[in-house]
Amino acid sequence: MRRPRPAVGVPVAVLVVAGMVSGWGTGEATADAESAGTLYVNHDVACSDSGAGTQDVPFCTVQAAADVVEPGQTVRIESPNNNPYSGSVTLTRSGTKDAPITFTGAPLGVGGSRAVLAWPGSAPALTLKAVHDVHVESLTVAYDDGDGVAVTASEGVTLDRLTYNRPVLSASGTGTAVTVDGTSSDVTVSRNWIADGYAYGVRVEAGAARVTATTNVVTTPRQGGIAVSGTTGADVTSNTVFTPCATGISLDGGSAGVVENNVVASAAARQSATCPAPTAPLYAVSADSAGGVTGDYNVAANGVGSSARPRAEYSWAGASYATTAALRDATGQGTHDIDGLNVLSLAAPSEHSPLIDSADADAPGELSADIQEAPRVDDRLVADTGTGTTHPDRGAFERHDIIAVPNGDYPSPATGVAPLVTSFKTGATSSWGEPLTYSFDFGDGSAPATGTPGDPVAHSYTTPGRYNARITVTDADGTSRTGYENAAVAGTAVPPTASLSGAADTTNDGQVNAGYARFTIPKPADAWEIAYRTLTYGDGSQENLAVDAQQAEHQYPAPGTYTATLTQTDLLGRTTTAKTAFHAADAFVPMTPEYDTEKTIPAHGVLKLSAATLQANSNGVDAAQLQIVTSEAKASGSLTLYTAGTTRPGTSSINFEAGRTATNEATVKVTPTGSVDLYNGSSGPVTVEVATVGLHSHAQFARTYHPATPVRLLDTRTGTGGITGPVAGGHSVTLSVAGTHGVPTGADAVVLNVAATTTKGSGHLTVSTHGISGSDVTGPYWTTGQTASDQVMVPLVDGKVVLHNTSRSSANLVADLVGWYGPTANGAEYQPVTPARILNTRTGTGSGRIAKLGAHATLKLKVTGAHGVPASGVRAVDLNLTVPTPSGSGYLVAYADGTSRPGVHSVDFTAGHTAANGALVKVGADGEIALYNAGSTSVDVYADLLGDYAVHPVG
Structure with missing residues (x-):
């Protein structure tokens, strides 16, 4: 079987060198007297270069281990x-023939280290x-310039299964992967993989003895x-060299030895600007x-036919x-x-290759094995055209039987509720026509089953789970290949339960994006x-979800109640769902009022x-909170605010009389572009001033x-609020609002019902944010x-508001808290509705009956469950209250049904004068408000x- 070639530069374990010898530990390492034979190096965990190099507390640097390793010990390098690993490493300690010193990397899959030359x-x-007596194996050496591994004045050294990463290329080449100096002997360089770009792959200097490169x-x-x-005693055997630039294998300076079973390829496709049209021979013996x-038994792969290159095969x-025949005829x-x-x-x-x-x-x-350990x-x-009984191929690679194990064979049945009895089989084949056997590992810890391809094997999965059966197919030579069948799923008796919850997105300081859900x-x-999960948001959009715990975020396009549904489908095709209602609504953005327009409406x-x-x-x-001031009215009437492009409702936003100025705050739904209409229901023209005092948005914090x-x-009549007596004309009073009666110091705005009474002359009142002109x-x-x-809404900065009497005469001033x-936390979100009376x-x-509200009588009004207002969760309603042409004077009190009537005024x-006022009225637990006539x-x-x-969410 062919085994996949490891990618050049992919480390089993790698030593990284970047400058001077350095490490992360401090102090001098000492050998572990109680060592079991292995010193560990791992700088990815808590490590110490002054410790004993145990698995629990390994060395931080390779050099620390090299300084203390004893004969018979192994230095295991992990990452x-x-x-x-950064640092050039020098080993000066030796093993013995019976107890060599070994440096090795971690097995593939555990991780590696990377050695990069300084x-x-x-x-x-x-x-x-x-x-x-030193062995170095299963490491990768990667560096930018200079040499990789240098063997100097040493003997009994083996460098096996080392990988050398590609260095920085230059026209002349850079460094040598393996250098054996002239004072070294009995050195073996085997199964090394040396990437492009070195000056030399393996270089043995004059004076060395008994060096094997295989x-x-x-x-x-x-x-x-x-x-x-x-x-002397140089053996160069079964190597594969791709050499578009230089001589592949050369012996000179009086060398003696054997060159056999090698493959040297001219590899024209690998030529580059740094190696134009080379003429060096593939093999050279001085x-x-x-x-x-x-x-003997070498291969000079210098091209065939018209692709042959103008290059000698031998010197x-x-x-x-130019050819092997010419060499043989001339030299034997x-x-x-x-x-x-x-x-x-x-x-x-x-x-069928001649190799x-x-x-x-x-x-x-x-x-006995090739570079891939096959x-x-x-x-x-x-x-067979070679010699001996082991049938080697020429070069570093061995051709193996190709065992084809079909991918994706399904167990039959593949799914079911545990216990699941199923059957596995394989149609594996041998390219050499050899008899095959298989071993099935069912993936549940049970003993494997053996058989021959085509024969099914039954198995019962008693515990619910997803199992990947692994099959290993082996031919008569011991070549094997392992593959996986598609998973068998033994399901639980009932599918996994789905769960879903949602809430609006909030910030650390308590702001909310009331239309943005976090599920x-x-x-x-x-x-x-x-198998998969899908979350539908209830507005026509959906998202596929992973199986892990997670949050899904979604911005809804408009206020409303949406039902989000999580649907889970399991591997057996069964589905479970979970639903949650999300009430996308508006949060309030208070604004310092600026009069946006002043117009006369006919x-x-x-x-x-x-x-x-x-x-x-x-x-x-979705809505704007406006203050409207009317003046210069030629006849009594009312104005109606409504969304542009919709039918005008039979409601009023402000009532006015001829020759008198009136004011009111009202909320109006806007179109997606923000437009509204203001209708004058009077028989005469009226001048209006409109100012925006706040916005309601479902997509802003x-x-x-x-x-x-x-x-x-x-x-001021009673001294409530700390001020006693009428406020003179042109004078102001400052009222502390935050920090009292449940209004926190961090409140952003307050809703007040303000009044003037016992007025000595005409005038009006203004309310402003303290400290903000x-x-x-x-x-x-x-x-x-x-x-x-x-009723007015006033932004807060320091928790205070200022009431100013603009009249030339005095008046007593009253302010009642409505909300903030x-x-x-525990706050309510806004949803505008189409205005309705x-x-x-x-x-x-x-x-329910045609009758006036009697003096000192109370009327209960159901406000939830109709006209777009939810049936539950409602904390307050936004109303405009009007008393048309009363026959006497007085006031209304609007409050939550089921609570004590407060001593405040609402209208x-x-x-003889129609009166109207905006009113944010708290709703009782029964969904009703109470209106009391104090007149x-x-x-x-x-x-x-x-x-x-x-409150969020509703439902």
Whole structure:
């Protein structure tokens, strides 16, 4: 079987060198007297260079282990995170023949270390200096310049299965992967993989003795692949060298030895600008070495036919030979050499290649396994032309039987509820037609089952789970291949339960994006059983989810109640669902009022207000809270605010009389572009001023509303609020709001009902944010002796507001707390509705009978479950209350049904004058509000619904 070639530069374990010898530990390491034979190096864990190098507390650097290793010990270098070891390493300690010192990397899959030679690379990555009986194996050496491994004045050294990463390329080549100096002997360099770009792959210097280079791969050396100089007992066997630039294998300086079973390919495709049209021979033996060198069973892959390159295959004793035949005829060398072919890939030879089973099995240094540790085997499809009984192929790679194990065979049945009885089989085949056996590992810890391809094997999975059966198929030579069948799923009796919850997105300081949902989806029990999960958001969009615990975020396009559904489908095709309702609503953005427009609206005319005019053209704005001031009216009437492009509702936003100024705050739904219409229902023109005092958005982080139990904060008649006596004309009073009656110090805005009474002259009231000039909100207008009130929203900075009497005469001032906007905890979110008159005592709407609200009488009004208001979770409703042409004076009190009537005013009215006022009214637990007539005469009452405040989520 062919085993996959490891990628060049992919480490089993790697030593990284970057500058001077350095490490992460401190102090001097000491050998562990109680050592079991292994010293550990792992700088990815808690390590110490002054410790004993145990697995629990390993050394941080390779050098620390090299300084204390004893004969018989192994230095195991690990790096699970593949972090490089930085530092040029020098070993000066030796083993014995019976107890060598071994340096090894971690097995594949555990992780590796990376050894990178110091920049600019004056020292080798690893130096073995005057040592003996040392093995270095399963490491990767990666560096930028200079040499990789240097063996100096040493003997009994083995460098096996080392990988050398590609260095920085230059025209002349850089460094040598393996250098053996002239004072070293008995050195074996085996199964090393040397990447492109080195000056030399393996270089042996004059004076060395008994050096074996076997089963190595060298690609694109710049000056020489395997170069041996002045060395006795040199064996160069079964190497594969791709050499477009330089001589692949050379012996000179009086060297003596054997060159057998090698493949040297000219590899024209690997030429580059740094190696143009080379003329060096593939093999070279100098005149002073020719008498001591024997060469045979080698391959000179210099191209075939028209692809042959103008390059000699051999240089022997100073003479150049273009072909193997010419060499054989002239020198008697290379009797079994092969040429006239291309070798194009670094892999086992293709079937029927002349390289197969044609090598000398008895060549000095010939290994029983190839560079990929695959054993040398007999190819049944190829006649043996080599010698010996182990049937090696030429070069570093061995052709193996190709065992084809079909991928994706399904057990039958593949799924079912545990216990699941199923059957496995395989149609594995041998390219050599050899008899095969298989072993099935069912993946559940039970004993494997054996058989032959085509024969099914039954198995029962008793415990629920997903099982990957592994099959290993083996031929008569012991070649094997392992594959996986598709999973068998033994399901639980019932599918895993789905779970879903949601909440609006909030910030650390309590702001909320009331239309942006964060859904929490926990990891289900038996998560292995889930095939996929889908979350539909209830607005036409959906998302596929992973099985792990997670949060899914979604911005809804408009206010409303949406049902999100999580659907889980398990591996058996069963589905479970979980649902949760998300109430996408609005959070409130208070604004310092600026009068956006001043226009005169003709009788029965419409004033169109654009999004830009209302400052409502920002993200997700669904409603604008406006203050309207009317003046210069020629006749009595009312104005109606409504969404542009919709049917005008039968409601009123402000009532006015000829020759008198009026003011009110009202909320209006806007179109997606923010536009609203303002209709003049009067028979005469009226001038209006409109200011935006706040916005309601489902896509901005803002504040929620907290309705208060109405309470009086200021009454200059009684000294409530710390001020006693009428406020003189042109004077102001400052009222502390935050920090009292449940309003926190961090509140962003307050809703007040402000009034003037016992007025000595006409005038009006303004309310402003303390410390902010130009923040005035217009309060009620009055005439001499009139009591007038208005509900206003005022932003807070330091928790205080300023009430200013603009009249020339004194008046007593009153302020009642309605609610406040601030942090999200327990706050309510807004949802605007299409304006609707939900109470009209003249028609019986809302009250159930046509009758005025009697003096000192209370009317209960259901406000939830209709007109777009949810049936539950409602904390307050946004109303406009009107008392039309009352026959007497008095006031209304609006409050939550089921609670004690507060001593506050909601609408003040005077005989003969229609009075209207915005009112945010707290809702009782039964979904009703109460309206109390504190006057001495019966009055009609209208209530127009504009929206509601509800807790999140609803439902």
